[in-house]
Amino acid sequence: MPERKVTVVADVGLHARPAATFVRAAAKAPMDVWIAKPGRDPVNAKSILQILALDVQQDETVVIKAEGDGADAVLDELANIAGSP
Amino acid sequence: MRLTGAGVSPGAGHGPAYILTASVPEPPEDSAHAGDADAEKERALAALRQVADELEARAARLDRPEDPASGGPGREGADILRAQALMATDPGLTVGVEALVDEGVAAPRAVFSAFAKYRDALAGAGGYLAERVADLDDVRDRAIAVLTGHPLPGVPAEPAPPAEPGGAPRPYVLVARDLAPADTALLSRDVVAAFVTEGGGPTSHTAILARAMGVPAVVGCAGATAITPGATVLVDGSSGEVRTDVSAEDLARAASLDQARRAARARAGESRGTRDGHPVPLLANIGGPQDLDAALRNGAEGVGLYRTEFLFLGRRHAPAAEEQERAYRAALVAFPGRPVVVRALDAGADKPLAFLPPPGDEPNPALGERGLRLLRRFGDVLDAQLGALARAAASETAELQVMAPMVATAEEARWFAQACRARGLRRAGVMVEVPAAALRAASLAAEVDFLSIGTNDLAQYAFAADRELGTLGDLQDPWQPALLDLVRLAAAGAAEAARPCGVCGEAAADPALACVLVGLGVTSLSMAAAALPAVRAGLGEHTLEQCREAAEAALAATGPASARAAARACLPALDRLGL
Structure with a gap:
């Protein structure tokens, strides 16, 4: 399955505004999208509650996965959001 | 009634209490729907969609504030919504x-239970x-209210009517268990004079929005919702004090204090010291990066005590080097070119750390292996911390100083200084918390670069009075002349060795005592950030000579009350400033 590995650089980690922006973008994707911390079970990238509970802090790395038509474009966009300050 | 919480948005505010207690009742546990699961599901999802739409609509209103001045809180509030x-x-x-509706559960209960899983997480x-729980509860309650037709608790739309005909409308002191952002986001200063919540912490919405609005706020204030609606409430968003039964005099005093604080804040950054220009750096005590914002807002000229153990309480293992480095660097970044004094892990007694256990059962932990004594036993933990500090400091301009807690002898001071130097840390110091260290301050100071007096522990050990025991409060009074004697000895010993000697206990937070400490020869003062403006204002109105006279007067007294009165008599501007 195509994936992107990205380090979260925002001060607040993947919380607050970055989390909301990320979830809104993921929700537009036609396929399932997953996000995980390395070595941990992935969670639904369209779920703000699961992403908050994942508790991704600044400087932590996450892996985002999706499969299907247009998956690469979706992953690029999401990796860009997660990697933005 | 006098309550205390955490002051998270500075300033004084008062007004009639408006208590938000009504909440949406929990739907009964055994409530079942009529049988048409699909219709019930649609009903539940429609309610959730309606709530989402309402929240989006509110966010959109905040994005287009009619009042441009509200742009700050508007944006933050809109994000939350x-x-x-x-x-x-x-x-x-x-x-x-x-899934719950498929099992037969009625829509309101299904919503309640589905939220509960995330709430617990x-x-x-x-x-x-944990502070996002309030957001989640608010969404849940709104959805349940839509489903059950229950009215939602609301905040006031306009201020209370004038107390007397022809008077001005009176903004409320808004009191709640916790405030939901959907409510607070649309409030203005015309309606709210201050916020008080029983729950919440420094990063709760109430705190964020109150700061953005410039309205005082106290959070974590137990018992606040028991205040009588309409009663006049005085809120000190700096000290965290919340009072009812206030007199006109109290209100005037609060206004004057607030003014002094504002004036002092306006001068923040100007290092004025005493009125005649004797410099006294005023620094902040912090427990982690979360306290830096308050330190900067209150004009701290650096950090005088970084209590690193607060980063690691409740941990089973020593924190990773990178995590430590990050937490230390945050403070160094906040104060470029300024002193940042970090205390090495101070574990033991009232602050046990699982990864620094005392060697055996200690019947009297305050007199046991704690502070530096434990760090010598766990040299690898200290070395890891010193290494993380050195790495954090390498790329920053802040002047990092590292000090050891619970030092009693010159030999201990030398050992610690060597440990710091081995890691390339340039400035090492020791705390003076044990009377032995104060008595022999010159010999300790000769081994290190600075001393810092911790008045709370110094009082505990000088008076053999457990600081946790409220009944011994008199003996813990920082105005006790014997404690002041020890401070004078420590400062004099440091001066003899040409070393600076600060105070980083709560004693420094009292504007009168701060002047006395300077008069005793203390060279810098570090305190809770909220106390800085008042201390700066008090110090800036008195000369070094007046501070010395106040110190002499206090030392000549026989007890704490008379010491305080005698010192204040030498510091005439304090009363004028309402300090």
């Missing part, structure tokens, strides 16, 4: 609601996530 809208339509939550995580 949008995140809540996403929670209402969360796919995981939706699946949970549908967030609450259990603590910190920032």
